[in-house]
Amino acid sequence: MTEQTINAPVDDQGDRLITHLRHVDLAVPDYDKQFAFYTEMWGLTPETTDDGIAFLAAEGSPEQYSVRLRRADEKRLDLISFGAATPADVDQMAQRLGSDGVQLVTEPGAMDTPGSGYGFRFFDIDGRTIEISADVAVRQHRKIEGGESIPVKLSHVVINSPNPETTVGFYERHMKFALSDTLFSPHMGEVMWFMRTNPAHHSLAIARGPHVALHHASFEMRGIDEYMRGTGRLLRAGVEKVWGPGRHMAGNNTFSYFLDPHGNTIEYTTELVELDEDTWHPHLYDFSDPEVTDQWGTANPMNELVAKQSFNDPDRGVFIAPPV
Incomplete structure (x- = not known):
């Protein structure tokens, strides 16, 4: 590695x-x-x-x-x-x-x-x-029970940017996000920056992409068993899988990526690492090393097709506020 x-x-x-x-x-x-x-x-x-x-x-x-x-x-x-x-x-x-x-x-x-x-x-x-x-009212929520393969919460959002270094700088400078880790390859340079606003390894990540778009939204499951049950449910139903199941190096979290009906990539994950922010130093991980993308070796290989699916369609809402 x-x-x-x-x-x-x-x-x-x-x-x-x-x-x-x-x-x-x-x-x-x-x-x-x-x-x-x-x-x-x-x-x-x-x-x-x-x-x-x-x-x-x-x-x-x-x-x-x-x-x-x-x-x-x-x-x-x-x-x-x-x-x-x-x-x-x-x-x-x-x-x-x-x-x-x-x-x-x-x-x-x-x-x-x-x-x-x-x-x-x-x-x-x-x-x-x-x-x-x-001051948003707290919703009445509950503990997810063992075997329940439904999301506990929204874990993180990853966005595509054609100028990612500038975008990373914006979130660091104006919103005080901290850099946790970066992915790079010898041929492409730096391609993804994991950013945090609390001890969770990342709640936002910024990926190098050809246009502004949503890369993926990730949802945390109760544990490994619930994560695998959810992954299996979608596979049995014929939902298109993009990548997974596996475990990333950066963040140490599991991943199973799927496409929603209109082509947005969404992820089931669990066990995202909690950092000691007082002592943590960011890493540069070479994602051409298979262990960096998937420590388990169980996911389909990361290739151009997988990457292209996460580019998503160009976002039509750039500098246009939503009506509601």
Whole structure:
């Protein structure tokens, strides 16, 4: 295995205002098919639904919802939502971004999504809509029992960028995300950056891609058994598998990637490592080493076809705020 540790200084989390990942919101032309897939096959619960919009919760998560589906003429990533501890932190975050010249979509204020709360939206450097919120009501959730192959929570979101170094710099500088690890190859250079906003190895990752798009959204399962049961359920149902099952080196988490009905890559995972942020130093992992991509050696090989599926379609929502 080829690995290099970056002797970077320990990150200062003193001014970090983002606490965690809340939800990912998707616009889809095939709304009914997607709704059925995410509820009946993937294992999310329709917490709140309306005409052409659904808020889907993970049973083990206190978040009001982990996925929002919206009926639309074009497929797009509507937004990615992150939490803050207090309304004062939301205000400080908005002020920080505004002072740095980041384009705000909305000013901080009361939210009318499930759980209410206080938040605002802005465009990141690639034109994605990002939401920051606090004081969202806690959803009544429960412990996922042994053998239940449904998501506990939304684990992380990975995004494609044609200028990933700039995108990584944006999240480090403006949102105080910290770099956990980086993937590279001798032929392609650096291709993926894993970023954290709490001790979880990553809640966001940025991949080098040909255009701005969602790379994948990942959902945490209770454990290895539940992860494998969920993987097997989708395989038996004929859902198209992209890659897996296996275990990554960076993050040490398991992976099984599938395509939803409109071609978004989604993942079942478990056992994402929790870091000691005071002592952690980022690594450079050479993903041309098969053990880096899959420690178990059980997944289908990472090749151009697998990579191309995760490029996804070009996002039609760049610098266009979602209507809701």
